[in-house]
Amino acid sequence: MSTVRAAGETTAFRRALAVLRATGPAGIASMVVIAAATVAAGFGPLLAPYDPDLPNLSLSWAGPVGGHLLGYDFEGRDVLSRLLAGAQSSMLGPLAVVILSVTAGTLLAVTAAWRRGLSDTVISSGLNILFAFPGILLAILAAAVFGAGLPAATIALSVAYLPYVTRLLRGAALTERNQPYVAALEVQGASAAAICLRHVVPNIAPLIVAQATILFGYAMVDLAAVSYLGLGVQPPTANWGVMISENQDGLLLGHALPAVAAGLCIVAVVIAVNVLGERLFEQARAARG
Amino acid sequence: MLLASLLVASFVIFAALYLAPGTPLAALSGGQSLPPGSVQVLEQRYHLNQSFAAQYWYWLDNALHGNLGVSITLRENVSTLIASRIWTTAGLVLYASLIIVVLGIGLGIVSGLRPGRLDTSALVVTAVCAAIPTFVAAIALIMVFAVKLGWFPALGNGTSFLGNVRHLTLPAIALATASLAIVARVTRASVRQEAGREHVQTAVSRGIPGRQVIQRHILRNAAVPITTITGITTASLIAVAAVVEVAFSLNGLGAYLVQAAESKDIAVVQGISLLMVTAFVVINLLTDLICAALDPRLALRDSPR
Helix, strand or coil, X not given: CHHHHHCCHHHHHXXXXXXXXXXHHHHHHHHHHHHHHHHHHHHHHHHCCCCCCCCCHHHCCXXXXXXXXXXXXXXXXXXXXXXXXXHHHHHHHHHHHHHHHHHHHHHHHHHHHHHCHHHHHHHHHHHHHHCCCCHHHHHHHXXXXXXXXXXXXXXXXXXXXXXXXXXXXXXHHHHHHCCHHHHHHHHCCXXXXXXXXXXXXXXXXXXXXXXXXXXXXXXXXXXXXXXXXXXXXXXCXXXXXXXXXXXXHHHHHCCCHHHHHHHHHHHHHHHHHHHHHHHHHHHHHHHHC | CHHHHHHXXXXXXXHHHHCCCCCHHHHHHCCCCCCHHHHHHHHHHCCCCCCHHHHHHHHHHHHHCCCCCXXXXXXXXXXXXXXXXXXXXXXXXXXXXXXXXXXXHHHHHHHHHCCCHHHHHHHHHHHHHHCCCHHHHHHHHHHHHHHHCCCCCCCCCCCCHHHHHHHHHHHHHHHHHXXXXXXXXXXXXXXXXXXXXXXXXXXXXXXXXXXHHHHHHHHHHHHHHHHHHHHHHHHHHHHHHHHHHHHCCCCCHHHHHHHHHHCCCHHHHHHHHHHHHHXXXXXXXXXXXXXXXXXXXXXXXXXXX
């Protein structure tokens, strides 16, 4: 509640640290993986030992030699450099999906829980129809309408996840709405927006963060799948999903490393995010009692 | 509710692709300019000069009668094109669901009932499997079982029934992996939860045989969450099958949908999307019905809404 805010930033920071510490060794290992992927997403092209986009067809499928730890891809580009450069589109895409759908989902959930009645019915039935569209299908539809690319896929997945986010948060927001302190604030004349922004949303924040974390994993898998299908990030832009599809021929030729390395990057980040998300959910549930 | 949901979904599919940039005439002619005579013929045949609502009505009416229009790239009836591919996808999804039901639920029940080393390792393995995207599972399976061991073919469809089963085995495993892990985890959690209930402890202390306690008291109560998660994950396989079909070069609906989306073959995209959404909604409805049959209390709880 508001007391946490009044106590200042240091307490909030310490509290965040305590939450992280309570996630245990698996949680800390997960955070290391996520931190590494985040650094690669931010500075990947600078960290890359070689030019990730420079092809050299005479070296295509060449194995690891010299400074090229993971060898070369189908066009003779350095695989490690492409993995580092590809972190950007592979991480920022899911991040955008999470921000879009969690923001919109929180807004819808709090509105539905606050106003109840007609607004709640309209929001819930609208989302029920969206339930009929699996994420991948919506992304393929978006590619057919707006053309293939990361923006269309990102928006499509954000919309597809909206019902799941909203359903979970609406329940929590409803519980919060029925708390006596909300009624007390209303009697004191606080506006609905102020109560929601200062109290309801901060109080369901742990759940929002846990949901966002789990969602990041889903978004990463689905976005990589869409890019793998050729409807998301377009080559020659480096991306983990694209790297798997463009290097898949190597599997049958006995050069599995480029495709497998990109696959392992996705799996590592998704496991890390899932472990962390589950821990955060447990803590959020425990805190709510 | 089901029909309303499908009607709105069909409207969304039609409207989205109707609003897509580019005129249908340009798509039909491949961008060439046409003589006014043929423009008129085309406009009449596809009802292009009528209002949006009228066009939607024509499309929906035709779709309900099994006519989904004509593919502009292959110049064939979309229904025919779908019919020749639907069995690959249906077979793939069924095969994968079977794997999920047998292995996922089985593993979940066993590790839910027996805490210990098996349970712990199952938890770790399923945590990893749940994070493996379908196409990563696909390339791993191709690498190990098709290239290294040569047990299964890597790509394409089979010719006979057995050949088809052989060709669909790796794709079905790839499709099932992540969902299997999720189903196993949820099954384990709900079995564990039910096993800890007081009425189960009472039954055990009264000396009721273990098998009977498991069947009548634990599994019967855990059946609803297990059915729900199995239904949800199975329904989601319909869309994810596209990824597997592309990875294994299978000639299925999903791979065709992706191809049609790339070439903006609108009639095909509309037809397959409508079919997939219908299948998705129907599976979810069946899941709800099975749950209501398993636990009559659910029907009572939901009806007054």
